[in-house]
Amino acid sequence: MIAHYVPARMSGFMMGAYYVATGVSQYLGSAVANFARMPSNDLGSLQSLPLYMKLFFGLGWVAAGGAAVAVILLPLLNRLSREHRRCVEAVRRGTDPFPPPKPAPVR
Known part of the structure; x- marks a missing residue:
């Protein structure tokens, strides 16, 4: 899809930008997963x-x-x-x- 919208001379740069954006999104996903972490191990489902x-x-x-x-x-x-x-x-x-x-x- 990237090659469809950018000139050939910029396709390498745009693929690099795509991979950087993917890495940032994975880091943000880990931050969201840390928010879901329980404060202690002995919490019941209702707590x-x-x-x-x-x-x-x-x-x-x-x-x-x-x-x-x-x-x-x-x-x-x-x-x-x-x-x-x-x-x-x-x-x-x-x-x-x-x-x-x-x-x-x-x-």
């Missing part, structure tokens, strides 16, 4: 229930916020993807993907 409820309620709000941001950005991402496809098709046809703007009519 640990409020701790897990608080954790998963917070994670649910973070997920809902991320989904809201994604829905808000969806029209922009669709427009950028359509523009990218238009430019790729123009280059394949051998035409200028960015033609000069038409002059404004004189009044």
Whole structure:
């Protein structure tokens, strides 16, 4: 997918950025797992229930916020993807993907 949207000269850099982002996400996953750790070994399921409820309620709000941001950005991402496809098709046809703007009519 990365090779689809970046020039060939930048594909190595973008793959490196992808792997860095994957590493950061795994580190954040371990931080979330540490939040789920029990304070002592002798807690029963009823005593640990409020701790897990608080954790998963917070994670649910973070997920809902991320989904809201994604829905808000969806029209922009669709427009950028359509523009990218238009430019790729123009280059394949051998035409200028960015033609000069038409002059404004004189009044």
